[in-house]
Amino acid sequence: MRNKHILHAIICLNSLITIYGNTQHHPCSFLPRCRCRLEQHTNFVEVDCSHIQLKVIPSVPSYVIKLIMKHNLIAVIPNGIFSNNTILTELDLSDNRIHTLTEMSFNGLQNLLKLSLQNNDLSKGNISFGANTFSHLKNLKYLNLKNNFVKHYQPDLSKLVSLESLQIDFLSNGISFMSEQYRKLKNLAMLDLSGLSGKCSLPILKSESFKFISQVRHLDISTCNIQQIYRGALSVLKNLTYLDVSNNTCIKFEGLENITSDLQFSNINILKVSYLHKMSDLTTVLKTSHIKGLHNTSLQNVYVDGNRIQTIEKNALTYLPKSLKFLSVRQNPFKFGYYLEDVLHLSNLETANISDLYRHKTNFYPEKCFFESICTCNEDSVNEPSCMDQSRISSGYVKDKIRKGDIPDIFSLIEIPIPTNLKHINYSSGSLVMDLPKLMFSRNKLETVDISNNILHSLIGPIFNVTSLKTLNVANNFCSNISNFFFSTDFKNLERLNFQNNLLGYVLPDDIDGKIFHNLKSLTDLMLSKNRIPNLPRKILKSQRNLQKLDLSDNILTDITFRVSHMMHLQELDLSGNRITIISAPITSQLNSLARKHNFSVDLNDNLLECNCISIKFIEWMTTTNVRLKNIKKYKCMLWNRTIVTLHNPKETYNLLKKHCTSYEQLEIALVSGILLFIAIIVGAVVYRFRWKLRYLYYIVKVKYSSLHSETEEEYSYMYGAFVSYADEDRIFVHKTLLQKLEVENGIQLCLHMRNFLPGNDIATNIASAIHNSRKTLVIMSHNFLKSYWCMFEYNMARMENVYERRDENVVFLMFYEQMSPRDLPLNVLEMIQSKSYIEYPNDEYGDTVFWDQLVNALK
């Protein structure tokens, strides 16, 4: 019959499992509101009916092995309801309203291992449930009855012969006394009476208090309103390995002495004695007598948080056992003192938690103590003999009394003492306000150092002897300055560096040569988020070839300017929360090269990305790259018209952009070429208009520069009387007639290109020079002249000389060698004819004489 049920359930569940996978819970076939899970190897079923406002316990099939019904409204356990659940091992009825238990409540649960009735109302009904209530639970190992009893009541649990762990309320008025029935619970190893999870009041503990639970190894009596703990109260617990007496603020260190002296013959391993003082108490001195009893124990972990310890008696720490591995002394207002030397005695200490030194939770309802007169030493009495008898022995090593807030003198020590095996130290929130100077530590194996949440505004250093250091946390320190040498070569093994929430934006942009992080060659994780960094120099991370994670989120970066391609192992680059608009092509190709080698992701969420025609290449990169763009669905991008879009489909945005930009590009090309054409035309026109002037100026400048050494302007006398410009075809006339008439007969020195041009100079320069150096230029105008390029060149140059160099004179003198009609003449010649003199070569004998006279006159 039962097998048939199981089979059915298995088939149902298997079909579900194949759909959902086996780790999930599924609605139970017998109770749809509950969730079932099949345990694969055993084929038993776990049922979870929590948080469904159940009022009545349902009967569940016998193949259920675990039944969770916490947070419901169950008030009664019906008699025999579990009678068929013989294989049930765990039953959780916590957070209900159960008020009555009877002899038949747990009938059938002979295999139950774990039962929780925490947070019910058992004291509402007749809480006189007798021993037989639990008589069926022969195998029960764990029982939780916390938060049920409101007054002193010790239920008879003697039938729970297998019980190993008991969590229960314990309220007593005077001397607390665990009843004799516990003697029968031979296996009881763990007893939790803590008032933190239930109700506890143990005002006075004496030697008889725990007489019948001497078998207990793990005892939690934290938050139990303990007023007095007599010597001998705990010494009966010979096998005790774990003791928690925390948060009993009336005990004070005087009570601690009674505790530790009782523990000296125990097996104590973990001791929690935090918060033995009220926050309003005066500060205390930890004395040798308080902890002497621990000297010969094998104690490994100690918690002494929140005890207002201000200083420690000299040599007291040497009484802590050598076996000590873990020490938590948080929330104590420590001052530096002589005791610091003693830490070297803690030779096996691996972890020290010294965080939150000056921080503490204010308790608005401080515990009322019977005896408030117990002496505590305050700050000013630290050096009084009664408080610190032995501490006056000066060691000459550490200077006296250092006040909080001063730069502590410990930092002037040659070596800061560090226990030789200490690996982890947490000095976060220690209110350390200072520039970190040069420090050298004693020989150590420090791996993790947390100095976050202090105010180390300037890290000067260098820091030496930290060669084992792997993790350093300097977050939240208002640090705005690191020297180039702070990280000495001893930081060569540092792997994780957390600089979150500082002000390194003030110093990193100036580190052009990458000196600050130069020695951190093993770094794999670097957190620089929230540092107001505006930019990072190219070489800033040059030594970080092993970097895997770089967090630059929440800065004010506008661009990536530092090199990344050498960080071959980089896997995550977080740039979210910056002001990046675009990543330039050189960087994107560096990022691509990293992604080619392994998984590589970049987070650009919460930036000011731009989607316009300038950034189109960048947007295209997003659609094509192998780099995993983390959170890309959330990226926001500003379009060309200032509309902000999300990049949940970058391809679509890219296409939109492409479309926009091609039309834009065409328009742009058309516009630019139009403008260029316009300019070209204007320039062309201007050049054409002034072509002769430009040429003239050019040559004249050339001439002037080549004859700089010549005479000054005033007494300038022309080298030639006239420069004769003529066409080659008319040379006979010029060389014979003209030369004869003008030079030989009338003494006018002529400049003829055939005769006077300097060989080697280029023609144009020669022409310009000839015109410039002659008083007049005589133009032998003919049809051939008009046809010749060089003749026209000469003519125009002369014209320019006329216009720009010699304003008052007529430089050009035209002589028409042939009969020419105005139609044949170009405009600039006609112009000249109109305004200036000219002469025509006559053909008759008489006219000839007049002509030569006129010509000679004109040229003189």
Ligand SMILES: *[C@@H]1O[C@H](CO)[C@@H](O)[C@H](O)[C@H]1NC(C)=O
């Ligand atoms: C236990 O099993 C018997 C036989 O199958 C059945 O008659 C009875 O109702 C069951 N009891 C409960 C409480 O489910």
Ligand SMILES: *[C@@H]1O[C@H](CO)[C@@H](O)[C@H](O)[C@H]1NC(C)=O
């Ligand atoms: C409590 O016990 C008394 C007698 O011991 C009995 O009369 C009473 O009915 C009980 N009440 C409940 C709720 O069980």
Ligand SMILES: *[C@@H]1O[C@H](CO)[C@@H](O)[C@H](O)[C@H]1NC(C)=O
């Ligand atoms: C302590 O443990 C040992 C060994 O487990 C045992 O023999 C001894 O009885 C225990 N002592 C007490 C007081 O239970």
Ligand SMILES: *[C@@H]1O[C@H](CO)[C@@H](O)[C@H](O)[C@H]1NC(C)=O
């Ligand atoms: C200490 O006990 C008080 C009640 O006495 C409680 O309010 C507080 O939460 C406890 N603190 C710790 C740290 O256990």
Ligand SMILES: *[C@@H]1O[C@H](CO)[C@@H](O)[C@H](O)[C@H]1NC(C)=O
């Ligand atoms: C410590 O034990 C002694 C003697 O057993 C007792 O007189 C004293 O009051 C105890 N101190 C505290 C603070 O409980």
Ligand SMILES: *[C@@H]1O[C@H](CO)[C@@H](O)[C@H](O)[C@H]1NC(C)=O
């Ligand atoms: C520790 O044990 C040694 C010998 O085993 C003994 O001389 C010394 O007094 C003990 N110390 C304490 C504080 O009990």
Ligand SMILES: *[C@@H]1O[C@H](CO)[C@@H](O)[C@H](O)[C@H]1NC(C)=O
């Ligand atoms: C120190 O204590 C804090 C607060 O309880 C805890 O978060 C941290 O893990 C502890 N540090 C170490 C190194 O144990």
Ligand SMILES: *[C@@H]1O[C@H](CO)[C@@H](O)[C@H](O)[C@H]1NC(C)=O
């Ligand atoms: C140091 O202690 C703080 C709390 O005081 C905690 O947040 C932090 O995680 C701890 N650091 C380490 C490395 O355990």
Ligand SMILES: *[C@@H]1O[C@H](CO)[C@@H](O)[C@H](O)[C@H]1NC(C)=O
């Ligand atoms: C500490 O570092 C200094 C400087 O590097 C070195 O001279 C000294 O030997 C080191 N001390 C120890 C204990 O390693």
Ligand SMILES: *[C@@H]1O[C@H](CO)[C@@H](O)[C@H](O)[C@H]1NC(C)=O
């Ligand atoms: C940072 O520290 C260095 C080294 O001590 C110092 O020279 C420099 O002036 C400091 N810079 C700022 C901005 O404080």
Ligand SMILES: *[C@@H]1O[C@H](CO)[C@@H](O)[C@H](O)[C@H]1NC(C)=O
């Ligand atoms: C900007 O351009 C996009 C795409 O063309 C368009 O969807 C959006 O409405 C425009 N926004 C404004 C304010 O013109």
